[in-house]
Amino acid sequence: MDLIAAWEAGTGAERERLGPAVEAALSTAGPDLTGRLALAERLAELDDRRAVAAAHLTAILDEQLRTRASDDPEVLETRAALAHAGGGDATVLAAVLADALRSAGPRHAVTAHARLRLAQAHERAGDTAAARHLLRRAIADAVRGLGPDHRRTVRLRLALAAVYERDTIRYASLHRGALRAYRSLLGAQRQYHRTIESLERVHGPGAPIVLASLERLADLYERMGTLGAATAQYEASLQWHELRHGPDAPETRAARDTLARVYLRGRHPERAVPLYEPVHLDPAEGEPDEALDDLADAHLAAGDEAAAQEVYERLFALLAGRDGPDAPPTVRYLAEVAEAFDDAGAPAFAVTWHERLVAALSRAEPRDDEALTLARVHLAAARDAAARR
Numbered sequence: 001m002d003l004i005a006a007w008e009a010g011t012g013a014e015r016e017r018l019g020p021a022v023e024a025a026l027s028t029a030g031p032d033l034t035g036r037l038a039l040a041e042r043l044a045e046l047d048d049r050r051a052v053a054a055a056h057l058t059a060i061l062d063e064q065l066r067t068r069a070s071d072d073p074e075v076l077e078t079r080a081a082l083a084h085a086g087g088g089d090a091t092v093l094a095a096v097l098a099d100a101l102r103s104a105g106p107r108h109a110v111t112a113h114a115r116l117r118l119a120q121a122h123e124r125a126g127d128t129a130a131a132r133h134l135l136r137r138a139i140a141d142a143v144r145g146l147g148p149d150h151r152r153t154v155r156l157r158l159a160l161a162a163v164y165e166r167d168t169i170r171y172a173s174l175h176r177g178a179l180r181a182y183r184s185l186l187g188a189q190r191q192y193h194r195t196i197e198s199l200e201r202v203h204g205p206g207a208p209i210v211l212a213s214l215e216r217l218a219d220l221y222e223r224m225g226t227l228g229a230a231t232a233q234y235e236a237s238l239q240w241h242e243l244r245h246g247p248d249a250p251e252t253r254a255a256r257d258t259l260a261r262v263y264l265r266g267r268h269p270e271r272a273v274p275l276y277e278p279v280h281l282d283p284a285e286g287e288p289d290e291a292l293d294d295l296a297d298a299h300l301a302a303g304d305e306a307a308a309q310e311v312y313e314r315l316f317a318l319l320a321g322r323d324g325p326d327a328p329p330t331v332r333y334l335a336e337v338a339e340a341f342d343d344a345g346a347p348a349f350a351v352t353w354h355e356r357l358v359a360a361l362s363r364a365e366p367r368d369d370e371a372l373t374l375a376r377v378h379l380a381a382a383r384d385a386a387a388r389r
């Protein structure tokens with residue numbers, strides 16, 4: 001089914017967009033229980049449609065039990081999916097897994113499904129050790145029985161990577177947890193790399209689920225301070241977004257902004273500026289304040305005070321027009337820009353913003369004399385610094 005294929009290649013927002021189509025296809029599906037089960041199982045992945053999916057799964061299970069035993073593999077698939085749609089009760093899922101192991105064996109797809117759902121239930125309950133142990137055993141059996149590229153194997157790997165990722169962050173915050181954090185980080189990297197390899201073989205390197213996995217790996221690298229590896233992953237992700245969606249698509253813009261932010265963290269502002277400019281220098285309505293601010297900061301970090309001044313002026317005009325020139329958000333912005341130029345060692349530009357800040361505080365009602373006095377002191381200091389240049 002084209003709908004199922006699109007679902008498997010997508011993730012996140014793509015699957016949310018497919019939700020109505022999956023629900024409509026499920027409502028009009030014929031008597032084919034296998035096809036209905038495939039649709040209902042996927043619909044249950046969306047939190048806001050689980051109740052609908054549970055109703056369909058209940059009906060499918062009732063029809064299956066009229067002609068099949070309760071431990072038939074397809075019946076077990078439905079039971080596992082229904083338990084997940086109903087909130088993932090660990091006791092119910094453990095019973096499904098026991099039946100799957102007894103009737104289908106450890107390497108069957110239904111056993112992999114039941115193990116995944118039970119591991120997710122353990123993780124929700126905070127028992128990451130149980131989830132990790134179960135997933136590691138499940139992956140070994142799934143690779144031997146289903147193959148490394150089977151969707152069940154891939155789902156198990158993604159789930160284990162997520163567990164390792166949470167363990168990495170948790171251990172890093174503990175005293176003497178650095179070694180365990182590093183081992184968990186390596187475990188997450190290994191699972192993400194193997195998952196990406198499988199997904200590329202099945203769906204192609206530019207599929208949404210491949211890009212999402214690349215970005216999750218890059219995000220993990222970034223949070224652990226491995227900016228070189230994170231940058232390489234984000235660069236690859238941006239290239240594929242540009243090829244798949246085009247340069248101006250929302251997904252591409254988000255990837256471009258993320259890469260620019262990483263460049264700034266890695267002290268490469270000269271690389272960040274070109275990534276912001278194609279998007280944020282267009283005179284589009286509703287430009288995001290944060291994006292313009294990031295662009296100005298990138299110019300400032302690159303040593304181009306004049307370009308930073310131009311962008312800061314644009315954002316000031318936007319804020320003053322929206323909130324008013326003397327509104328608290330606008331006044332805070334004046335102070336932030338003045339401080340940014342002070343910190344960058346550009347007092348000539350800082351003076352302008354300090355003067356605007358003093359004028360705004362002088363007009364404010366009621367007047368904050370303490371803030372006004374402090375602003376005047378900073379203005380005098382900026383003028384002295386500019387005079388010495």
